[in-house]
Amino acid sequence: MQTFIEEDFLLKGETAKKLYHDYAKDLPIIDFHNHLVPEELLTDRSFSNLTDVWLGGDHYKWRAMRTHGVEESLISGSADPKAKFDAWADTVPNLIGNPLYHWTHLELSRYFDINSLLNNQTKDDIYEKTAEMLSSGGVTTHSVLKKSRVEFLGTTDDPADPLDTHRKLQQADVPFTAAPSFRADQAIHPEKPTFLSWVEKLGNIQQKPIETYDDFLEALSERIDAFDAAGCRASDHGINRMFYKETGDREAAALFSRRLYGGVLNEEEAEKLKTHTMLFLGEKYAEKGWAMQLHIGPLRNNYTKKFHEIGADSGFDSIGDAPVAEPLAALLDRLASKEALPKTVLFTLNPRDNPVLAAMAGNYQEGGIPGKVQFGTAWWHNDHEAGMIDQMTALASIGVIRHFIGMLTDSRSVLSMSRHEYFRRLLSSLIGGWVDDGKAPNDEALLKEYIEGICYKNAKAYFNLT
Structure with a gap:
């Protein structure tokens, strides 16, 4: 969608x-x-993936993920960046009414030209596209x-x-x-x-x-x-x-x-x-x-x-x-x-x-x-x-x-x-x-x-x- x-x-x-x-x-x-x-x-600074730029130290997102029941290892811990991103993507559909829902999609649209909703069905495509743009120096x-x-x-x-x-x-x-x-x-x-x-x-x-x-x-x-x-x-x-x-x-x-x-x-x-x-x-x-x-x-x-x-x-x-x-x-x-x-x-x-x-x-x-x-x-x-x-x-x-x-x-x-x-x-x-x-x-x-x-x-x- x-x-x-x-x-x-x-x-x-x-x-x-x-x-x-x-x-x-x-x-x-x-x-x-x-x-x-x-x-x-x-x-x-350039970033290797969206997890680095989105979830590193963002306590707004961390609070939302904890409220959604995400394990701490996927929030502030040492889990794989893709696993952390997946946990965030699973959280986002639950945030209608929270500004994080607006900001997430606004940032995807303005800086990555992505106009799809972030969810479990789109998370892999969005992660791959943003990783390619970030690693190539297209977004710094x-x-x-x-x-x-x-x-x-x-x-x-x-x-x-x-x-x-x-x-x-x-x-x-x-x-x-x-x-x-x-x-x-x-x-x-x-x-x-x-x-x-x-x-x-x-x-x-x-x-x-x-x-x-x-x-x-x-x-x-x-x-x-x-x-x-x-x-x-x-x-x-x-x-x-x-x-x-x-x-x-x-x-x-x-x-x-x-x-x-x-x-x-x-x-x-x-x-x-x-x-x-x-x-x-x-x-x-x-x-x-x-x-x-x-x-x-x-x-x-x-x-x-x-x-x-x-x-x-x-x-x-x-x-x-x-x-x-x-x-x-x-x-x-x-x-x-x-x-x-x-x-x-x-x-x-x-x-x-x-x-x-x-x-x-x-x-x-x-x-x-x-x-x-x-x-x-x-x-x-x-x-x-x-x-x-x-x-x-x-x-x-x-x-x-x-x-x-x-x-x-x-x-x-x-x-x-x-x-x-x-x-x-x-x-x-x-x-x-x-x-x-x-x-x-x-x-x-x-x-x-x-x-x-x-x-x-x-x-x-x-x-x-x-």
Whole structure:
């Protein structure tokens, strides 16, 4: 059977079709947050089979396969690549209603010109055809990015990364621009067992031992300078539970020193130290003109046995429900009151908090930067049709969707660039539906501004991509 991914897929109504085909479809892509590997971007990595590019580290697919009853050896284990692919092909027909069903067939269509449904009857032909295209060099990292019209990629990089690959990318003849993003999660989690080893690693990259809190902040500041020189446009923080508890310089230094030399911090003390560090970082980001991305709300590593067997980011994370409004407001207010609030993008994993973050963003807007504080796109467990529509509806209802910076993949797979098409089709249907329902004017020039801005131009301006 032929796929359902046709020309007007997800486009409801004539206005939606016009907005997508005339204005959204062929725009370049600004993928400002992803987890692509810089070395693969530099070397134009090729893949030997579809299992490598599809199932290697994709915890979205891993969760679905486990739910379908697939054995772990065929998911994250050492089974033969074809056997893993067959297990995925057996899973896919059960996923109608899940975005993986759409994404799987969209990727097959866009990058391999395969328009058949993936199932047990078609899996062998699809595996063989894609393997031939991949092994012959017909589909590589660069070819996918070029075909998708990707203009900018913001990867996710640890502050202790030496950035050698990104410096090479700056000089390389590649069909896109790539820049690191400053992912400082380790810096704001002194309670974690890995904190001390990471502090040592940070000192090593700067060739200076970290013996005091001032040394720590100086090392972070110097890494920010290094990232900025490598083209960085944004930081990123994964925050499981939003925090804010003020302390002074002296207490923060004492808490850091105690932790550095093997002491334990209680929950309140850890929050004081991470708040003090976060405020320092926020000011530095503002000085550089970066955007500060806050990804708030996952409940991580819930299946502890599997976490210890397989590791983090393997499909055992879900949606948290910790309070967010008061600590987030306190953090943003402290920075804004010091005139040190950077451009900020707020993401929530709990859709309950969509109106909370949409309203929160409106508190801290300032002249000169349209949409300085953004309510970011639907993320992770909300990265589907209903989730995207809910996020955009909340933003439009409470804030100003005209200045929305739009979609990102947050993905480890280069094939995920097709999700920008998915988003653009949904955006066109949302706005086109407002027009068809008489809720917005059928003003073609105005609608063109909305679509082109949200899909491309707003992000390009927001991240200073000239």
